[in-house]
Amino acid sequence: MSAIARVQPLAKLATPMASKALGVSSSRAFTGTARAQNKVTVVGAAGGIGQPMSLLLKLSGKIEHLSLFDIVNTPGVAADISHCDAKAKVTGHKGAEEMGAALDGSDIVVIPAGVPRKPGMTRDDLFNTNASIVKGIAEQCSKSCPNACFLIISNPVNSTVPIFADVLKANGVYNPKKLMGVTTLDVVRAKTFVAEHQGMDVSKMKVDVIGGHAGTTIMPLLSQVKGAKFTEEDIAALTHRIQFGGDEVVQAKDGAGSATLSMAHAGAYFAGRVLDGLNGVKNVKECTFVDCDLTDAPFFASPCTLGKDGVSKIHGFSKLTPFEQSLVDENVPSLISMAKKGSDFVKNN
Numbered sequence: 588m589s590a591i592a593r594v595q596p597l598a599k600l601a602t603p604m605a606s607k608a609l610g611v612s613s614s615r616a617f618t619g620t621a622r623a624q625n626k627v628t629v630v631g632a633a634g635g636i637g638q639p640m641s642l643l644l645k646l647s648g649k650i651e652h653l654s655l656f657d658i659v660n661t662p663g664v665a666a667d668i669s670h671c672d673a674k675a676k677v678t679g680h681k682g683a684e685e686m687g688a689a690l691d692g693s694d695i696v697v698i699p700a701g702v703p704r705k706p707g708m709t710r711d712d713l714f715n716t717n718a719s720i721v722k723g724i725a726e727q728c729s730k731s732c733p734n735a736c737f738l739i740i741s742n743p744v745n746s747t748v749p750i751f752a753d754v755l756k757a758n759g760v761y762n763p764k765k766l767m768g769v770t771t772l773d774v775v776r777a778k779t780f781v782a783e784h785q786g787m788d789v790s791k792m793k794v795d796v797i798g799g800h801a802g803t804t805i806m807p808l809l810s811q812v813k814g815a816k817f818t819e820e821d822i823a824a825l826t827h828r829i830q831f832g833g834d835e836v837v838q839a840k841d842g843a844g845s846a847t848l849s850m851a852h853a854g855a856y857f858a859g860r861v862l863d864g865l866n867g868v869k870n871v872k873e874c875t876f877v878d879c880d881l882t883d884a885p886f887f888a889s890p891c892t893l894g895k896d897g898v899s900k901i902h903g904f905s906k907l908t909p910f911e912q913s914l915v916d917e918n919v920p921s922l923i924s925m926a927k928k929g930s931d932f933v934k935n936n
């Protein structure tokens with residue numbers, strides 16, 4: 588294990604400002620008498636998402652041990668973040684030989700490891716590089732922390748989650764309740780764009796986004812947004828913007844990568860919610876991409892309740908408008924083929 592920075596004595600809880608910014612209530616974070624489940628490991632922690640997400644996780648005040656793993660630069664990132672005056676012992680681990688120590692005893696593993704897009708690429712264009720990265724991480728997780736919740740950020744999510752599942756299955760440790768594709772950024776964008784469009788308070792906005800995490804497989808249920816008034820044209824334009832929000836950032840960054848800061852926020856928020864569920868907080872409901880039979884696709888994003896063992900209830904969707912139903916019908920075949928591409932990769936490699 589490499590250079591480790593220890594918990595800061597001054598800080599027993601997150602700073603109030605950090606808690607507020609993250610929507611975190613520290614007093615609600617851990618309830619009951621069972622051991623608090625709060626070792627969180629970030630795999631890809633030195634990257635564009637990994638660094639700010641690790642910072643936000645440290646500031647959340649929900650974590651006892653924040654373990655940072657990457658193939659490069661992790662000791663520096665860990666030393667830097669460890670100086671923040673918020674709860675959480677921070678450890679940094681670099682390189683394959685330190686991965687087992689990084690993962691050991693994790694309750695949650697958040698994975699933003701892999702290459703991002705450049706303009707002109709689809710998420711699927713990342714498959715060739717990221718499939719083997721995610722497969723390797725899943726192999727090590729099967730050995731070091733098979734009971735953890737795995738939160739997959741690496742793209743293409745529609746294929747990397749099935750890859751992760753099949754590796755866990757091959758190693759006899761697959762628990763579908765504990766594998767979640769992170770689609771929170773789609774929800775974050777939907778809330779932001781709808782609130783701007785409707786002149787509503789974004790902090791009170793709720794929008795479910797179902798399906799997958801690539802282009803038109805991202806399906807916001809705008810008809811269900813309470814208090815909003817849309818024309819058909821509004822719905823079409825907002826749906827398109829939410830589906831292609833990632834491309835907006837890729838184009839604006841002009842070759843320097845894809846969304847990192849908004850994803851860091853979304854990832855830290857979602858990990859905090861999963862942690863809340865593990866620690867007995869009631870009624871934790873978030874959209875996430877899970878193994879389910881809501882459609883013919885093996886994985887589909889849906890509102891889910893997050894509980895003591897991961898996903899405790901998959902709520903699915905009801906009362907779709909004809910437009911929303913047509914999106915589902917058109918996109919299920921792509922979700923099936925992207926999942927199959929992931930499964931075939933595991934079979935053949």
Ligand SMILES: NC(=O)C1=CN([C@@H]2O[C@H](COP(=O)(O)OP(=O)(O)OC[C@H]3O[C@@H](n4cnc5c(N)ncnc54)[C@H](O)[C@@H]3O)[C@@H](O)[C@H]2O)C=CC1
Nearest residue numbers: 631633634635636657658700701702703740741742772850
């Ligand atoms: N699910 C979502 O909503 C989103 C997903 N993404 C995806 O997240 C991934 C990461 O994006 P960025 O942070 O911008 O990329 P980045 O290139 O800045 O960082 C990736 C990090 O992963 C590390 N890495 C590579 N192989 C590794 C391995 N085997 N083990 C551990 N770490 C490893 C690299 O060293 C690097 O530090 C990309 O695939 C991107 O497409 C990005 C935004 C949103």
Ligand SMILES: O=C([O-])CC(=O)C(=O)O
Nearest residue numbers: 704742772833834845846
């Ligand atoms: O667009 C990308 O490649 C990154 C991503 O998944 C997003 O921002 O939603």
